[in-house]
Amino acid sequence: MTAPERLSKRNAIRRENERVILEAAEKVFAEAGFGGATMQLIADMAGLPKANLHYYFATKEELYRKVVQQIFEIWLHAADVFDNAPGPVEGIGAYIDAKMEISRRHPFGSKVWASEVMHGAPVIQDYLETTLRDWTEGRARVIQRWIDEGKMAPVDPRHLLYMLWATTQHYADFGHQIETLNGGKPLSDRQWKAAKDSVKTIILRGIAALRA
Amino acid sequence: MTAPERLSKRNAIRRENERVILEAAEKVFAEAGFGGATMQLIADMAGLPKANLHYYFATKEELYRKVVQQIFEIWLHAADVFDNAPGPVEGIGAYIDAKMEISRRHPFGSKVWASEVMHGAPVIQDYLETTLRDWTEGRARVIQRWIDEGKMAPVDPRHLLYMLWATTQHYADFGHQIETLNGGKPLSDRQWKAAKDSVKTIILRGIAALRA
């Protein structure tokens, strides 16, 4: 329950500037890393003077933290499709679809997250130990239930989850490599669909949720 | 054919110092990113004065380039097991084993590579466009041949390769996340074996190279 926000011009300005700054920051952090990113670069990309950034976000760390939290929220919501699914074909299939779509729509956020984790998660370690751990255990239980019900082959639920994360996020994090191997062109709509289908087919058949 | 190197004390010193510096650099670049890494930090970790680093490597970029080249060489060699394999079970199985082993033994190098690619490959773009592209096309042909010979299901060879890279490198690049979800402890020998087996089982069954 947040306080009802008045729609004054001030609120609009604040909201819009924070949005613009976060969008620019996400891109710059993704392309340069935390250490390589500069407040000046973010300011230029946002079209604001640097001092204005410090008005809305006291420090570089604070701005960075907000960016990481954003992508984390998006990923958590994507997992909703996992629940209430009758079986792995629907549940995992929909999860792959959702995460592939995020890789396509939010490649910068994915990269920032990857970078953060690779560097030892200095900023979001507590999220890993609480929210993410709970989430993981919950979904692992769902997968285990499907296994017990004979709906898929007995595989280690955790390693399956890692595989889902790895394959889907790879299309964002290593998007530049994929693009280069694709002749320097971004994947087309058709190619994105092929990627999705490949991942879904191989994994669902790999856990014996699809007939070979 | 390199010139035959004399085993003088000077050569030994140079060789040893370059080794120590590269090792320290790999770790620091992995943990802090290119922008976040400092020559001072690398020097401290190598146990040498900063000015000495600049004696062996003129610039930070030059040192970084060497580190990236190193891991790339290692990966290329790992792919040897791919060739001369009678079929996907042996070829892809061995490739997964090799890459998982590298993720375990060289996690820093893997992270540096990931970071480099995520930031748009400013330093090794030419490698992507030549060596890696050729490598990829070659292996894609091998996979296609296996498909034509009925040894595995018809999947897109490129997306299969991306999947292999993603899943195996995930254990290095996201090692910190995996460790956190493992109760804060690194994977044991037994757990590494389980990881390898999970990946191999799911993928090999996923491409119908194993009976379900």
Added chain:
DNA sequence: CTCAACCCTGACCATACGGTCAGAAAACGA
């Protein structure tokens, strides 16, 4: 209209960084 609260920004500061350099020290060939 008034005035307080909020928004904005050019100029500035201390620090830390990559890189340089002069010259000492060690290794080496003769």
Added chain:
DNA sequence: TCGTTTTCTGACCGTATGGTCAGGGTTGAG
């Protein structure tokens, strides 16, 4: 031993960075 090449390093430099701040502009409630 002597002269030359290579290795080593403390001290230094210019620059760029994150962050500050004084003061001006804008908004909106009463």
